[in-house]
Amino acid sequence: MNRQPLQNDESWENDPVWKLLDESPPATAGARFTDDTVRAARLAGQPAPWWKRVFAPAPLAGLAAATAACVIAVVSLRNDGPDASEHKTLADSNAFAEIQEIAETEILLSAAEDLDEFSDMELVSLIGF
Numbered sequence: 517m518n519r520q521p522l523q524n525d526e527s528w529e530n531d532p533v534w535k536l537l538d539e540s541p542p543a544t545a546g547a548r549f550t551d552d553t554v555r556a557a558r559l560a561g562q563p564a565p566w567w568k569r570v571f572a573p574a575p576l577a578g579l580a581a582a583t584a585a586c587v588i589a590v591v592s593l594r595n596d597g598p599d600a601s602e603h604k605t606l607a608d609s610n611a612f613a614e615i616q617e618i619a620e621t622e623i624l625l626s627a628a629e630d631l632d633e634f635s636d637m638e639l640v641s642l643i644g645f
Contacts, residue, residue, distance in 0.1 A: 624642055627639060
């Protein structure tokens with residue numbers, strides 16, 4: 517591109533682009549210019565601080581999943597031996613039997629207090645005939 521250098525500074529004044537700009541109406545801001553600008557600034561926002569990004573829900577969910585996987589791995593690899601599992605099962609069944617007996621007693625007491633709330637079939641099944 518070959519351009520001819522301008523001879524003097526007055527040639528800028530005679531440029532047709534400047535003449536068009538002089539004839540154009542001045543640009544004015546609309547009535548909602550301020551509101552639109554403030555809304556755009558709010559929507560743009562600022563990036564979250566690094567410590568908020570670390571404690572965001574997505575990384576915490578990943579951390580929780582990794583922790584659960586580690587706990588499951590440790591529990592599954594732990595070896596209690598066959599005698600310990602049998603003893604544990606017997607203790608659990610005894611505790612369950614006690615809890616079952618307490619629950620049945622409570623239901624019978626509530627049935628004795630409010631006989632109208634139970635049907636004949638429910639009362640017979642509670643008594644055990």
